[in-house]
Each structure stands twice: as C-alpha cells, then as structure tokens.
Amino acid sequence: MTDTLLEPAAEATTTDPLFQPISIRELTLRNRVSMSPMTRYHSPDGVPGADVASYYQRRAEAGVGLIVTEGVGIDHLTSVDDPAIPHMYGKAALEGWRRVTDAVRAAGGRIFPQLWHQGPLRDPARSNRPDLVGSRPSGHWGKAGHTSYGDDYVDAMRAPTQPMSTGEIADIIAAFAGAARNAMEAGFDGVALHGGHGYLIDSFLWHETNHRDDRYGGDSARRAAFAAEIVAVVRAEIGNAPIMFRFSQHKQQDYGARLGETPEELGALLVPLAEAGVDLFDASGRVFDRPAFEGSNLSLAGWAKKLTGKPTVAIGGIGLGNGLGETLSGSSETKPLDNLQAARDAIARQEFDMAGVGRAILNDPQWVERVRTGQPFIPFDRANLGRLS
Ligand SMILES: Cc1cc2nc3c(=O)[nH]c(=O)nc-3n(C[C@H](O)[C@H](O)[C@H](O)COP(=O)(O)O)c2cc1C
16 A cells, blocks of 8 residues: 555546446446445434435435445344344335435435344344344354454353354345345345355354354355355345455454465355355455465455456555554554555556445545545544444
8 A cells, every 4th residue: 555645636537447337237336436334333223214314325426336335134133233233124124225225326326235144243242132142153253363352352252152053044044035135125236245354154254163064164165155055045036136245354353364375265265156146246354455465466356356257346445544453443543545546556457346445435425526526535533433424
C-alpha cells in the first residue's frame, strides 16, 4: 500500500478503471466499488426499519456500485446472537428489507444481503437464548491466537461443545436456501454468503475447527462440502442472480490464521465453490494489495481470481492508512489516504475486478462521489463505527 497522498487524485473520467461497469451473470454494476458488509446492531428484533433503509439509500445515491448489507441471520435458532442483528425471515423483516431494496434501486444502486450464521463465534450471553451454545462442526471454537477478544471471553468460548449432527447440518443448509428465497422476494439483486472470519461456513473450511471424519471433514474437498452444498441450494433458489462468497485467511479467533498455506491449498477449497455456483469471490483481508503468498506479488483477491477464474473483490484499507484491526484496537490513528491508484492499476491489469470498501464508506456516505469527482476525503471519526447514518 502506498502512503504518500493525502487527497484522492482527480480522476473522474470514464477511463478510470474504478468507474467502469462490470457484469456478473446478467447483473450489471455501474462501477467497481463494493461496500463491504458491516454489522450495525440497529434492527430491533431482527427487523430493519426506515433508518436502515435511509442508511443504505445514502450510499447508493452517492454512487456505490454494489452494496453488500451487514450480516443478516438465517432462520436457525443459533444463527446470530444479538437481537438487533437483522434477519432474513418473517413478514416484518422482509417488509423492512423491501423498503431497503426499493430505496437502493431508486438511487440506481444494486444490493445483496450477506447471509450469516455465526457458528462458533455466536456468543450465547449476548443472545436472548443464552441456553443455546453456538453450532460448531466438531465442537471446537478454534485455536486462539492474535485476537481482539479478551482472555476471559476466550476461555468461556473455548469450552468444547457437541459437534453438529448431520440433521443440524441439513437444517442449516435448508435455512440458507430459505433465506436466499426470501431475499429474492424482498427485491435483492443477488446473495452474498459469509464464508470468512471464523463464522460457521468458515469453520467447516478451516482445519482448526473442522476435525470431522464424515463427508464434511477430512481433506480440503470434504471441508469445502458444507459451503458447496449451501452454494448449490442457494443457486437452485435464485436462478440466474449472482452469488458472492466472502472468504478470508484470518479468523476472529486468530488474525494470524491461514486457510491455505499455499495457493494450492487455497485453490483446493475455492475451486469446488466456484464449481458449485459462486460468481464473485470477496477476498477479505487486512491490506488489499499485500502479497498473499511468498514468491509472488499477487494479492489474495488476485490469487482467488487466478485459481478459480471468477471475478474477485479486494478488501482491506482502501481509502485509509491502516487496517480494521488497528482501528478497533486504537493502536494507530485511522486517517484518510489515497491509495486508490494501486486498486485502479490492479483492476486495469485484471488482477482483481472490484474494490471492497468498508470503514471509508461507513465514515462518509459520500465517499464514492468524492473519489469520482476528485474531492478530498474527510477525516475518519471512530464514533461512526457504531452510528447508523
Ligand atoms: C463496524 C464493522 C462491522 C463489520 N461487520 C462485518 C460483517 O457483518 N460481515 C463481514 O463479513 N465483515 C464485517 N466487517 C468487515 C468489513 O466488511 C471489512 O472487511 C473490513 O472493515 C476491512 O475493510 P476496510 O479496511 O475497508 O474497513 C465489519 C467491519 C466494521 C468496521
């Protein structure tokens, strides 16, 4: 990542790679900027209200090409913990989402919900069902490493639980299918699946949390089977609409964890997902253009594209001078930074296809318009991590 310019370059022409349209299946996005999913905790009883609609509408009005919503719970008892996380089932929530999708579409935007099951990371104490522990492939929380969770919390969460039964696995796969069907009914343009950060789908992919010896565990192909089955049932529900899949090397349990030590290991997990129907991989990282493996300059998104042949989104620190971990821990001040040329160059040489932007768009609803018209970025206000505006 470069760290020289403080203001965005004035490249508001149609030759700017960031502002070229892109088609994913039959869906055309007006530009290459994807708003990354960010949990807001502003949907009481799982129902997104008018304030959630206007929050996304403002980003669409400012020109975001693709909005990916905050994580949204599927219809399963242990999908998400906090009751203010929105969900994708029930009349009230679906009416709320319809208001969101109408508002985004009226502003020329496109929007996918990020369907979410928290798996090992669901905190019973935060939920209104504290008697239920989180669903875990083998009962393991994961190997704790460099994490922002406190020691007491980690100790409590690490207590082993019952491995998931095949019946529970089938119920959850069906719940993803139901959520995808509901999302289409509520007017979404496609579906994003949260397959990263140590949550349920990722906990099947990750060797530290998946010790199963049935068809969902063992070698990479079997660890990918749960995710691949979800992708396949979602495809069956949503026809030709796009499926986006987020994956990450890092986990909330351990920012230093790696899903694949080598490109081959990563490919062995991602290729079956592409074959099952993923159209767009969302390569969640801390620094979007950092080389993912020794011996090559390719970023994580670059590798995902090379390995699967699918379009990819690069994420991590776009428009800002540090990573999310530093913002959360306060270990360095988060400042605006024009590091967009590296993203433009990577898109132009087809290393990856889109720029995923989290904190910068959360901080400033007008961020994409500022980039397009060459206006300076505004200062980052940490309080915006929690606000809904
Ligand atoms: C407040 C906040 C909430 C987040 N919630 C989610 C989430 O629900 N799902 C997800 O996949 N990532 C989530 N993330 C991670 C972002 O999508 C993104 O990957 C991360 O912030 C790195 O991008 P950035 O450097 O542009 O901020 C969240 C990030 C923030 C700041």
